[in-house]
Amino acid sequence: MKTRRSVLATVLVALLMAAALSGCSGKGNGGSKAGEGGDAPYRIGAIVSLTGSYAGLGTPEQKAIEMEMKRINDAGGINGRQVEVIFEDDATDPAKAQAAVARLLEQENVIAVIGATGTSQTMALRDDIDRAGVPQVSMAGGSVITAEFDKNVFQTPWPNRIVVPFTLRALKDRGLVDVAVISDTGGYGKDGHDLILKGATVAGVKIVADETFNPGDTDMTAQLTKIKSASPDVVLLWNAGKEAAIVAKNIKQLGMAVPLVGSPGNGRREFIEGAGDAADGFRFAAGKILVPEAYGEGTPAFQVAKKFIADYSFAYGVAPDIFAGHAFDAFLVVTDALRRIEGEATPASLRDAIEATDGLVGVGGTFAYSAEDHNGLTEEELVFYRIEGSTWVLDK
Amino acid sequence: MSSSELLQFLISGLQSGAIYALVGLGFTLVYASTGIINFAQGEFFMLGGVLAVAGVRIGLPLPLAIVAAVVISAGVGVAMERIALRPRRDSGALVLIIITIGVSMVLKSVARHAFGPNEMALPAFTPGPPVLLLGAAIDRQVLWIWGLTLVAVIGLTLLYTRTRLGRAMRATSLSHDAARLMGIDTAGVVMISFGLAAALGALGGAAVAPLTQTAFDAGARAGLKGFAAAILGGLGNPIAAVLGGLVLGVLESLSVAFISSTYKDAISLVLLLAVLFLRPQGLLGKSGREKV
Numbered sequence: 001m002k003t004r005r006s007v008l009a010t011v012l013v014a015l016l017m018a019a020a021l022s023g024c025s026g027k028g029n030g031g032s033k034a035g036e037g038g039d040a041p042y043r044i045g046a047i048v049s050l051t052g053s054y055a056g057l058g059t060p061e062q063k064a065i066e067m068e069m070k071r072i073n074d075a076g077g078i079n080g081r082q083v084e085v086i087f088e089d090d091a092t093d094p095a096k097a098q099a100a101v102a103r104l105l106e107q108e109n110v111i112a113v114i115g116a117t118g119t120s121q122t123m124a125l126r127d128d129i130d131r132a133g134v135p136q137v138s139m140a141g142g143s144v145i146t147a148e149f150d151k152n153v154f155q156t157p158w159p160n161r162i163v164v165p166f167t168l169r170a171l172k173d174r175g176l177v178d179v180a181v182i183s184d185t186g187g188y189g190k191d192g193h194d195l196i197l198k199g200a201t202v203a204g205v206k207i208v209a210d211e212t213f214n215p216g217d218t219d220m221t222a223q224l225t226k227i228k229s230a231s232p233d234v235v236l237l238w239n240a241g242k243e244a245a246i247v248a249k250n251i252k253q254l255g256m257a258v259p260l261v262g263s264p265g266n267g268r269r270e271f272i273e274g275a276g277d278a279a280d281g282f283r284f285a286a287g288k289i290l291v292p293e294a295y296g297e298g299t300p301a302f303q304v305a306k307k308f309i310a311d312y313s314f315a316y317g318v319a320p321d322i323f324a325g326h327a328f329d330a331f332l333v334v335t336d337a338l339r340r341i342e343g344e345a346t347p348a349s350l351r352d353a354i355e356a357t358d359g360l361v362g363v364g365g366t367f368a369y370s371a372e373d374h375n376g377l378t379e380e381e382l383v384f385y386r387i388e389g390s391t392w393v394l395d396k
Numbered sequence: 397m398s399s400s401e402l403l404q405f406l407i408s409g410l411q412s413g414a415i416y417a418l419v420g421l422g423f424t425l426v427y428a429s430t431g432i433i434n435f436a437q438g439e440f441f442m443l444g445g446v447l448a449v450a451g452v453r454i455g456l457p458l459p460l461a462i463v464a465a466v467v468i469s470a471g472v473g474v475a476m477e478r479i480a481l482r483p484r485r486d487s488g489a490l491v492l493i494i495i496t497i498g499v500s501m502v503l504k505s506v507a508r509h510a511f512g513p514n515e516m517a518l519p520a521f522t523p524g525p526p527v528l529l530l531g532a533a534i535d536r537q538v539l540w541i542w543g544l545t546l547v548a549v550i551g552l553t554l555l556y557t558r559t560r561l562g563r564a565m566r567a568t569s570l571s572h573d574a575a576r577l578m579g580i581d582t583a584g585v586v587m588i589s590f591g592l593a594a595a596l597g598a599l600g601g602a603a604v605a606p607l608t609q610t611a612f613d614a615g616a617r618a619g620l621k622g623f624a625a626a627i628l629g630g631l632g633n634p635i636a637a638v639l640g641g642l643v644l645g646v647l648e649s650l651s652v653a654f655i656s657s658t659y660k661d662a663i664s665l666v667l668l669l670a671v672l673f674l675r676p677q678g679l680l681g682k683s684g685r686e687k688v
Contacts, residue, residue, distance in 0.1 A: 055513030218608040221408035222652035242515040
């Protein structure tokens with residue numbers, strides 16, 4: 001009896017430790033120390049999620065940045081100086097992201113920080129970024145990143161506050177007015193969820209059900225059964241993780257003949273593979289990179305996207321997804337600003353140069369930052385997609 | 397709420413519950429022969445899924461890929477016992493439990509590097525439309541999961557009560573020394589339980605992968621839920637682990653139905669704590685001294 005009780009106590013202690021330690025597999029990628037001098041490389045920090053639930057997003061982001069860094073350095077660098085990117089893995093954990101940025105700022109003396117992959121991780125960097133006065137370019141899509149304005153923080157994806165109204169209007173245009181919302185309780189899902197509830201009336205749609213699930217959940221049939229009884233015209237899903245495929249499959253399993261609409265976070269091949277034929281007919285709004293013809297043949301954006309897709313496919317054997325695109329844009333924003341600086345580049349002058357970005361054509365859109373707007377994208381950059389035969393087509 | 401909706405909530409709960417139960421069974425097996433909790437159990441669930449997908453990707457037929465995944469995982473379980481745990485077997489439960497946490501991190505990191513960060517899909521065992529039961533829909537894969545859970549629990553019960561090996565396992569859990577004096581190869585028994593537990597976890601992981609996809613990080617959550625199932629039911633007894641898993645799944649599903657989907661994990665964990673306060677030995681655990 002006594003031993004059993006002590007075993008149970010041991011087990012509880014161990015469980016707590018396991019919870020505290022889980023996801024402790026992050027690994028920093030220390031860069032080589034460069035000498036300080038006129039031709040020392042520009043050092044840029046990048047915080048991406050290479051492990052944890054956003055690993056599937058952060059990995060293509062790292063690949064895109066590495067590819068572009070090599071291309072620029074092979075072509076002689078910027079202003080005659082090489083560019084060195086120091087990567088840190090945040091393991092999809094805000095606390096680790098914060099530790100990573102402290103290291104980048106204090107030990108690596110980076111001139112700018114690209115990252116993070118996720119919304120919560122991006123927000124976790126803010127205090128350190130402000131203290132150091134170093135510009136940060138985030139690759140996450142939460143609205144809060146630029147809605148809670150910070151003079152040092154910029155963002156390359158289309159934030160939810162642009163995507164959500166666009167999506168709601170697309171639903172209304174298609175006559176889908178009774179909307180059931182299902183979202184995850186993580187940063188991105190919650191951000192989208194709140195905007196959907198706020199924007200519904202303006203867009204002329206009605207929210208008839210509102211359900212959530214936790215990141216990592218493996219079955220949503222209970223939530224969907226509740227949604228089914230509300231008989232909506234459409235189910236609107238806001239989630240950037242692997243749970244989206246389960247929702248699509250559960251809807252099919254329950255025999256619900258209701259269309260499913262998602263978010264830009266679902267523009268990944270893994271979603272189509274995971275959901276199988278349940279992905280057919282799935283619709284979502286995202287930028288134009290998935291079907292580059294949407295840019296319009298011959299436009300500057302089409303040229304940029306075509307070259308990026310060709311380079312990336314050549315380097316890695318797969319076409320880039322939208323997350324690789326966000327990273328390409330973030331790196332482009334920083335390097336473009338570096339090129340425009342006259343004299344010695346400091347974090348402060350780089351921040352000012354990034355804010356002066358105007359008409360920079362990336363794959364996610366044409367960026368025009370200002371003292372009030374650190375996102376710089378508009379609805380013009382978005383199109384509505386439909387999944388058909390395991391690929392993306394434009395949903396006119 | 398109509399009766400078919402209520403039935404759908406129950407089925408949904410039994411669906412998640414059976415998954416928790418399959419993982420919980422592995423905890424129970426190792427606990428029954430060693431008295432420790434193997435926190436790497438969830439990683440075998442992950443290994444079963446990702447290895448089956450890897451097998452299909454290199455062109456193995458699905459059944460063969462699943463068998464191979466289960467066999468390899470069992471081998472990893474045996475290796476874990478031999479390499480990581482046996483050298484420290486005299487160190488006490490706490491040390492051994494912490495070693496299992498270390499092993500779980502190693503397995504997860506290796507899987508991350510070997511199979512990449514993305515989720516992977518496994519084809520359904522028997523594709524087809526869901527089966528309808530009184531207006532509620534059941535995915536065919538769920539029938540597989542239920543069937544496998546049933547087979548596993550019957551098999552384990554028979555193993556414990558009817559075979560020499562089962563008796564040796566129970567004797568080993570009571571006292572390693574006494575069992576060894578009675579001529580039982582306790583080291584072999586412990587090794588076999590790790591192998592069996594790993595095989596069961598891997599089978600669960602492969603059976604669930606067509607429903608949920610799998611990835612290198614699928615193990616932590618599965619392990620936590622399976623652990624809760626085993627504790628809720630009462631450690632050391634396969635039927636209890638399955639009951640604990642099913643109760644946990646149904647509780648979660650009913651919280652969604654009647655309270656809120658946002659708080660379903662919190663509600664089920666609070667209920668788990670309440671059960672442990674009232675019955676620390678679990679739902680089916682005997683309140684007396686020893687099991688057997």
